[in-house]
Amino acid sequence: MHALFLAWQYLVFNRFRSLTMVACVTLIAVLPLSLEVLLDESERQLLARAQSTPLLLGARGSALDLVMNALYFDDEIPELISLLAVDELLATDLAEPVPLYTRFNARGFPIVGTTLDYFDFRALGMAQGRQMALLGEAVLGASVAESLGLKPGDSLLSSPETVFDLAGIYPLKMKIVGVLERSHTPDDLAVFTDVRTTWVIEGMGHGHQDVSQVTDETLIMQRTESGVVASPKLFQYNEITADNIDSFHFHGDAREYPLTAVIVIPDDTKSSTILRGRYLEEAKLNQIVLPEKVIDGLLQNIFRIKNVLDAVIVLVGSATLLALVLVFALSLRLRQRELQTIFKLGCSRATIAYLLAAEIFIIGLIAGALCVSLLYVVDGYSSDLVRSLFIN
Amino acid sequence: MINIQSLEFHYPGDGFSLAIDQFDVAQGEKVAVIGPSGSGKTTLLNLAAGIIKSERGSIAVADTQIEQLSDAQRRDFRINNIGFVFQDFELIEYLNVMDNIIHPYRITRSLQLSPSVRQRAIELAEKIGIGDKLKRYANDLSQGEKQRVAICRALLPGPKLVFADEATGNLDPRNKGRILDLLFDNVAEQGTTLLAVTHDHELLPRFDRVVDFLQFHEPDPA
Amino acid sequence: MKIRIFNIIVFLVTMGQFATAAIADDRLHIYTVNYPLQYFAQRIAGEHAEVVFPAPPAIDPAFWTPNVQTVGAYQRADLILLNGANYAKWINKVSLPRRRLVDTSTGFAENYIDAGSGAAHSHGRGATHAHAGVAFTTWLDLQQAVHQADAIRQAIIKQRPQLKVAVGKNFARLESDLLALDAELKSIVSGNQNQALLASHPVYQYLARRYGVTLHSLVWEPDEYPEPSQWKALENLAQAHAAKWMLWEGTPAAESVKQLKEMGIGSIVFDPCANLPAQGDFLSVMRNNLAALKQAF
Numbered sequence: 001m002h003a004l005f006l007a008w009q010y011l012v013f014n015r016f017r018s019l020t021m022v023a024c025v026t027l028i029a030v031l032p033l034s035l036e037v038l039l040d041e042s043e044r045q046l047l048a049r050a051q052s053t054p055l056l057l058g059a060r061g062s063a064l065d066l067v068m069n070a071l072y073f074d075d076e077i078p079e080l081i082s083l084l085a086v087d088e089l090l091a092t093d094l095a096e097p098v099p100l101y102t103r104f105n106a107r108g109f110p111i112v113g114t115t116l117d118y119f120d121f122r123a124l125g126m127a128q129g130r131q132m133a134l135l136g137e138a139v140l141g142a143s144v145a146e147s148l149g150l151k152p153g154d155s156l157l158s159s160p161e162t163v164f165d166l167a168g169i170y171p172l173k174m175k176i177v178g179v180l181e182r183s184h185t186p187d188d189l190a191v192f193t194d195v196r197t198t199w200v201i202e203g204m205g206h207g208h209q210d211v212s213q214v215t216d217e218t219l220i221m222q223r224t225e226s227g228v229v230a231s232p233k234l235f236q237y238n239e240i241t242a243d244n245i246d247s248f249h250f251h252g253d254a255r256e257y258p259l260t261a262v263i264v265i266p267d268d269t270k271s272s273t274i275l276r277g278r279y280l281e282e283a284k285l286n287q288i289v290l291p292e293k294v295i296d297g298l299l300q301n302i303f304r305i306k307n308v309l310d311a312v313i314v315l316v317g318s319a320t321l322l323a324l325v326l327v328f329a330l331s332l333r334l335r336q337r338e339l340q341t342i343f344k345l346g347c348s349r350a351t352i353a354y355l356l357a358a359e360i361f362i363i364g365l366i367a368g369a370l371c372v373s374l375l376y377v378v379d380g381y382s383s384d385l386v387r388s389l390f391i392n
Numbered sequence: 393m394i395n396i397q398s399l400e401f402h403y404p405g406d407g408f409s410l411a412i413d414q415f416d417v418a419q420g421e422k423v424a425v426i427g428p429s430g431s432g433k434t435t436l437l438n439l440a441a442g443i444i445k446s447e448r449g450s451i452a453v454a455d456t457q458i459e460q461l462s463d464a465q466r467r468d469f470r471i472n473n474i475g476f477v478f479q480d481f482e483l484i485e486y487l488n489v490m491d492n493i494i495h496p497y498r499i500t501r502s503l504q505l506s507p508s509v510r511q512r513a514i515e516l517a518e519k520i521g522i523g524d525k526l527k528r529y530a531n532d533l534s535q536g537e538k539q540r541v542a543i544c545r546a547l548l549p550g551p552k553l554v555f556a557d558e559a560t561g562n563l564d565p566r567n568k569g570r571i572l573d574l575l576f577d578n579v580a581e582q583g584t585t586l587l588a589v590t591h592d593h594e595l596l597p598r599f600d601r602v603v604d605f606l607q608f609h610e611p612d613p614a
Numbered sequence: 615m616k617i618r619i620f621n622i623i624v625f626l627v628t629m630g631q632f633a634t635a636a637i638a639d640d641r642l643h644i645y646t647v648n649y650p651l652q653y654f655a656q657r658i659a660g661e662h663a664e665v666v667f668p669a670p671p672a673i674d675p676a677f678w679t680p681n682v683q684t685v686g687a688y689q690r691a692d693l694i695l696l697n698g699a700n701y702a703k704w705i706n707k708v709s710l711p712r713r714r715l716v717d718t719s720t721g722f723a724e725n726y727i728d729a730g731s732g733a734a735h736s737h738g739r740g741a742t743h744a745h746a747g748v749a750f751t752t753w754l755d756l757q758q759a760v761h762q763a764d765a766i767r768q769a770i771i772k773q774r775p776q777l778k779v780a781v782g783k784n785f786a787r788l789e790s791d792l793l794a795l796d797a798e799l800k801s802i803v804s805g806n807q808n809q810a811l812l813a814s815h816p817v818y819q820y821l822a823r824r825y826g827v828t829l830h831s832l833v834w835e836p837d838e839y840p841e842p843s844q845w846k847a848l849e850n851l852a853q854a855h856a857a858k859w860m861l862w863e864g865t866p867a868a869e870s871v872k873q874l875k876e877m878g879i880g881s882i883v884f885d886p887c888a889n890l891p892a893q894g895d896f897l898s899v900m901r902n903n904l905a906a907l908k909q910a911f
Contacts, residue, residue: 002498002505006487013486096713116689116711133685135707194709245707246679341482344443346471347499348464355499 003351007358017331018363024324025367026374028317032310033371034378039306041382043299049185050295052122055095055264055272055288057085057279063289064298070100070261071291072186073110077103077260084255085286086262092278094271098263101198105191106158106174109144112190113198119180121265124187128152129178135200135248136240138174138193142182152177155239156191158201172201173239184383199250199257200240207237207248264288332356393419393553393585394440399449401439410435412449415603419552422576422586424596427605433589436605437555440587441474442466454552468502475546475584477575479558481538483530490526493517493544503549516544520574536567540574547578554579556588560595572598642773645691647702648675649889650753651718653896654763655695657788659770662777666691667890675888676750679704693769697762699726701750716769718762719752726752727819751886755820756796756900760789795900799825802904806911812851812860812879817886830855836864845873852879859910882906 011018049071058066059079068074086097098121101113112118116131129152132139138156140148150156157171174193182188199205237244250257266272279288332339339352378385394417402409410432417423425433438444440451442458443466451458454473461469476482483492491498493513497505517523520540530538539559546554556575560568572595579586588599596602642663646652652667659665668687669678680688685708688694694710696702698719719726727749753759767785771778803809803825816831830851834840840848851857860874861884871881883906885891887899894902 006498009491010486098712116709117713120711120713130682130686131689132709133682133689134709137709196706248707250706337480337482338484341478341484342495342499344438344441344470344476345496345499346467346502348467351499 003354003358004362006355007362011359011362014331017327021324021327021363022367022370024320025363026370028320029367029371030374032313032317033375035306035309035313037375037378037382038386039302041379042302042386045185045383045386046295046299047292050291053263053291054266055275056291057081057089057097057262057264057286057288058260060285060287063287063294066261066287066289067291067294069102070263073102073112073190075110080258080260081262081286082255083257083259085259087255089262089264089275092275094275095264095266098265099195099259100261100263101195101258102260103258104158104198104201106156107148108159109141109148110190111138111158111198111201112192113195114192115195118192118263121263122183122185122187124183125181126178127181129176132177132192132194134240134242135194135205135245136172136174136197137177138191138197139178139180140176141180141188141190141192143188144191145176145179150176151179171238172197175240184387186387189387195259196250197240200248202258204252204257205248205250207240207244328360393417393421393454394587395450395452396440397450399439399446399451401435401444401446401449408432408435410439412436417585417587419585420580420583422579422598422600423588424599424602425587425589425605426591426593426596426602429591431605433605434557437557437587437589441470441476441555443470467500471496471500471502472549473552475549475551475554477539477542477546477554477556477559479561481530481535481542481562483538483541485530488527488529489517489522489533489541490514492530492541493548495545496549509548513544513548516548517541520544520578535563536571539563539567539571543571543575543578547582547584550582551584553585553587556586556590558589558591560590560592568592568595642692642770643690644693644695644770645688646695647697647705649887649891650759650896651695651697651762651766652890654759654788655766655770658763658767658781658784659777660780660784662774662780663770669889671890671892673889676701676703678702680708685710692773695766695769697750697752698723699748699750699752701752716765718765719758721761721765722752722758725758727823729816729819749816749819751817751888752820754818754886755824756792756799757824758820760792760796763788763792791897795897795904796824798904799907802908802911803827809859809911810855810857811910812848812855812857814860814862814866817863818861818884821884828855829861830857834870836862836866836870839867839869848879849877852877880909882910 053071056066056070059081061079065076065078069076069078086099089095089097098115098117102110104111127142140150145151154176155173156176157173160171180187196205240248264275266275276288279286396412396415399412427433439446440453442461446459456469458466484495487495490513494505494509497503497509517526520543522537522540525533525537560571563571642659644655644663644665646655646665646667649667652665655665668680668684669675688710692714694715696705696715696717698717729747729749753762763785767781770781807826810828813829813831814834814836818829821827822829832848834844858878859880859882861882863886865883866881874881884903885899887896891899
């Protein structure tokens with residue numbers, strides 16, 4: 001105990017040096033361990049999300065882009081597929097499809113156009129309000145609502161694709177009807193709406209005055225027996241309300257409407273295998289991927305990089321340790337007189353070693369406690385950190 | 393109290409050697425040892441304290457043959473029987489005055505630190521004149537105060553001998569006298585034998601005996 | 615001993631109540647977009663389902679739009695039965711769980727009849743609409759009605775495989791009733807195959823095709839006296855096709871009937887029965903329709 005007391009007094013007296021040493025030791029320990037925690041967490045999150053998604057259908061091309069966009073709503077939009085892909089899948093009677101269209105965003109958050117089946121599939125419950133029911137309604141992820149300060153009853157404008165493209169995608173004012181419970185997944189950071197609403201944003205569907213009842217002739221280009229052709233001056237609604245929803249309609253062949261991906265929920269393992277086999281043909285325009293396999297491949301690459309990082313950390317750590325040893329040796333040199341004095345007074349060499357060991361022990365103990373505390377904090381925030389640093 | 397006979401010692405490699413045929417110090421005697429620098433005065437103290445070991449000869453301190461003791465036994469003997477006062481005070485800068493005084497009790501198992509020891513330390517400090525500075529650190533003290541702390545540290549275990557190596561060497565003339573007074577008063581009170589190495593000839597008359605170390609030292613032939 | 619018997623009785627009664635509650639909770643909750651589907655589903659599922667068609671009575675379900683609360687009820691249903699042929703146009707403007715949607719006419723979708731462009735009109739105070747696109751009263755071809763009922767049967771079994779036998783039996787009985795009606799209709803029409811008919815509203819396309827009825831449609835409302843231009847159009851049509859009878863969706867206005875009679879055209883009420891009838895059920899309404907149709911053949 002005397003050794004600990006004397007060691008403590010020495011360390012406190014030389015607090016700057018002591019703190020520096022504690023900081024160095026803490027950093028050497030915390031960096032690789034934190035990295036380990038974050039990588040473990042990112043592996044867990046990536047894999048959990050991937051494992052919970054049986055199959056993904058998308059355009060032939062980069063499987064990673066497809067998976068990252070469909071599962072994590074990554075900014076990279078993959079090649080588009082059409083609604084026909086859903087019909088083809090349904091025709092197999094082997095799986096249930098959940099379409100996704102993630103082309104647009106609203107105030108920095110991705111708009112995910114999908115169906116109600118998505119929420120059942122991901123087991124997402126409502127924290128506030130209700131589920132989307134009508135065209136033009138949206139449901140927010142928990143973090144989106146928190147970040148934008150929005151709640152049911154508020155509205156959210158979709159972001160135009162380009163500011164100066166007046167003929168391009170224009171904003172749709174979506175009515176927020178619900179906020180999802182926090183799920184600690186990328187779903188917290190998304191704005192969900194019916195896939196048809198995203199097609200309205202795309203311009204495939206719109207609402208306007210009934211042209212057959214318009215009296216302002218400047219709004220009409222031509223009237224024929226079979227119909228009326230409106231001029232571009234005719235105002236198209238940028239918000240879907242109870243008053244104008246009946247006027248909303250879609251043009252063109254619905255089977256050609258775009259999607260970014262389809263989550264495929266096979267009836268059973270056999271169905272999954274059959275489907276994957278069918279889509280292996282090169283002639284097929286679309287592909288079916290196993291998200292778990294794609295993410296596993298990604299993680300293998302991450303871990304290769306991690307090995308390099310580990311090697312770097314070991315080198316840096318060794319250099320730091322050497323520096324610490326040097327500092328310690330130099331401080332011993334400076335304390336030579338003190339040590340000689342206590343030797344003269346009757347202190348044994350073993351006790352002197354014990355005193356020095358006590359200093360190392362205290363530094364190690366404090367660094368260890370700091371390391372554990374920091375790791376506890378990192379672990380506590382790891383899921384949010386990983387999501388914000390690596391996934392979003 | 394000290395009886396040295398036929399002592400021979402030299403530091404390997406540097407040509408210095410010491411040979412003492414006979415050297416005695418009686419119990420309670422206050423002996424000053426003088427001599428030129430490098431004559432071996434501190435070496436004598438170190439030999440008598442068992443810090444270093446002689447090659448030949450007999451060193452009896454307090455009826456104990458020092459040269460026959462093991463390292464551990466010599467350490468134990470030293471801390472229980474000999475108090476040291478150094479020229480440069482040799483206080484521990486990261487301990488306060490109180491902790492410096494009781495420091496010997498923390499660095500060996502031979503001495504047990506207890507509340508009664510702390511109380512004695514307080515009383516001794518007050519007696520020596522530093523009772524109001526117990527919480528101060530060495531760097532906050534004057535030279536004279538530092539040496540008082542060193543004297544307290546040396547006397548607290550109640551040693552039979554006090555070895556003072558140039559104890560007044562770094563003090564101003566006024567403090568020299570006071571420190572010596574303190575030392576003399578306290579050793580006299582406890583019947584402690586004092587062996588003091590000094591260069592200060594003005595202080596010599598205050599000692600019981602003065603030993604000129606030249607008589608023991610064989611200068612380097614070079 | 616008496617106390618022991620009493621305890622056993624109490625235990626059995628309590629367990630029975632739990633069982634009853636469990637069975638009740640296990641019933642399928644089915645929502646439909648028109649009355650015929652509700653009738654079929656209830657006949658097929660029996661006590662194993664609660665089948666709801668939430669549109670108000672006396673409203674044409676094809677042009678009805680549920681409010682948000684009703685859409686919510688549809689969302690919570692175990693099964694949502696759609697007619698197909700773009701019958702419920704509101705479906706494209708609401709969010710429903712696709713996994714629980716059942717398009718009952720997808721099995722004969724390639725046989726949908728093109729309804730043409732159709733003029734815009736409204737039903738009383740209802741919104742203006744046009745019967746454009748595909749004809750949607752698919753159940754008036756009773757063979758198709760059987761297909762729709764079968765689609766319902768399959769959907770129920772998919773949800774509750776353990777009901778396969780019970781549901782199968784119920785379906786067989788319904789199928790027998792529908793096929794009997796189908797045979798009777800064929801028999802009625804075969805009596806005078808060349809008899810042309812007029813229809814007040816373009817809702818009898820499948821009936822005409824299935825039973826070989828020559829039918830020419832107008833766009834009249836049963837409770838509204840037609841405009842002079844409409845009478846003129848009728849006159850031309852009747853002369854061109856020598857039609858002697860007009861089919862009405864509902865009881866026509868007396869003045870219309872009188873005027874038609876003066877023109878030598880009789881009125882027959884053939885209720886498509888898209889919504890819940892004031893009296894009877896789908897079968898009884900169809901039987902009444904057939905009885906009335908006999909006059910024309």
